[in-house]
Amino acid sequence: KAGVTQTPRYLIKTRGQQVTLSCSPISGHRSVSWYQQTPGQGLQFLFEYFSETQRNKGNFPGRFSGRQFSNSRSEMNVSTLELGDSALYLCASSVGSTGSYGYTFGSGTRLTVV
Amino acid sequence: SQQGEEDPQALSIQEGENATMNCSYKTSINNLQWYRQNSGRGLVHLILIRSNEREKHSGRLRVTLDTSKKSSSLLITASRAADTASYFCATVNNAGNMLTFGGGTRLMVKP
Numbered sequence: 546k547a548g549v550t551q552t553p554r555y556l557i558k559t560r561g562q563q564v565t566l567s568c569s570p571i572s573g574h575r576s577v578s579w580y581q582q583t584p585g586q587g588l589q590f591l592f593e594y595f596s597e598t599q600r601n602k603g604n605f606p607g608r609f610s611g612r613q614f615s616n617s618r619s620e621m622n623v624s625t626l627e628l629g630d631s632a633l634y635l636c637a638s639s640v641g642s643t644g645s646y647g648y649t650f651g652s653g654t655r656l657t658v659v
Numbered sequence: 660s661q662q663g664e665e666d667p668q669a670l671s672i673q674e675g676e677n678a679t680m681n682c683s684y685k686t687s688i689n690n691l692q693w694y695r696q697n698s699g700r701g702l703v704h705l706i707l708i709r710s711n712e713r714e715k716h717s718g719r720l721r722v723t724l725d726t727s728k729k730s731s732s733l734l735i736t737a738s739r740a741a742d743t744a745s746y747f748c749a750t751v752n753n754a755g756n757m758l759t760f761g762g763g764t765r766l767m768v769k770p
Contacts, residue, residue: 549701578757582699588747588760601757633699643755645709647692650701 547571551636551651558658563624566654570617570638577619578648579611582633591634594619595642626658665748665761673769678735680764682748683728689751691724692758693733696745705733705746740770 550569558564570577578593578601590603594613611621617638623630633655637648666681684691690709694702708715708724708731715722721734735742745765749758 576756580758580760587762588749588758590757590759593756595756601754603757635701637702637758643689644692644751644758645690645707645755647704647707648702648758649704650694652701653699655699 549636549638549649549651551634551654553654554652556654556656558626558656560626560628560658562626563622564626564656565620565622566634566636566656568619568621568636568638568651570619570636571640571649574638574640574649575617576639576642577613577617578637578639579619579621580635580637581605582635582653583631588635591621623656628658631656631658665746665764667764668762669765669767671767671769672738674738674740676738676768678738678742678766678768680733680746680748680766682731682733682761684731684748684750684759684761685729686750687753688726689753689755691722691731692749692751693720693722693731694747694749696747696763698744702747735766738766738768740768742766743768 576595579591593601597613608624613619633653635653637650639648692707693705719736724731745763747763749760
């Protein structure tokens with residue numbers, strides 16, 4: 546069974562640019578959530594989608610957005626990149642609509658903003 | 660914002676010893692989960708304990724949960740060099756659709 550796939554693995558962007566990250570969940574998992582990991586702030590929740598609907602959003606500016614497609618694949622977009630957006634972005638999928646069975650994480654996309 | 664804190668922040672032990680990590684959280688939870696992360700890669704789910712459970716085992720892992728103290732502990736017995744990683748606790752609230760992480764414990768197991 547394939548795991549959670551995130552692309553690309555590494556990305557270097559310039560301040561002011563925008564970026565789109567992709568996440569393919571485990572087949573059959575309908576919930577996809579995104580997390581940002583930085584040395585200073587640790588792991589922080591960005592947003593969660595279930596059946597193409599955003600159900601929850603973390604405390605991030607509107608420059609961070611996402612969506613989920615009918616096949617459960619998800620993308621997140623960051624516009625007008627800032628140096629502080631440099632981080633490891635992790636996607637996680639879970640079966641069902643709650644976190645009652647644990648989450649499977651992808652290997653992450655490491656974004657560097659220069 | 661993070662749910663709580665993990666203690667210790669870093670732990671160094673010899674192979675074969677036991678490692679204990681503690682986690683505290685702030686709000687009511689549906690369940691608490693422990694994850695491992697190797698060198699900035701993805702997180703690996705280790706074990707989940709529900710709010711109505713007090714102890715759970717999985718192989719060399721033992722997790723306890725005290726909801727009255729809002730705390731949990733992860734015990735790794737007979738540690739191996741391969742257990743070297745960062746360990747995070749994460750809580751799921753009663754809405755059940757997001758993880759709130761602690762700051763993590765960096766474990767080093769020396770061969």
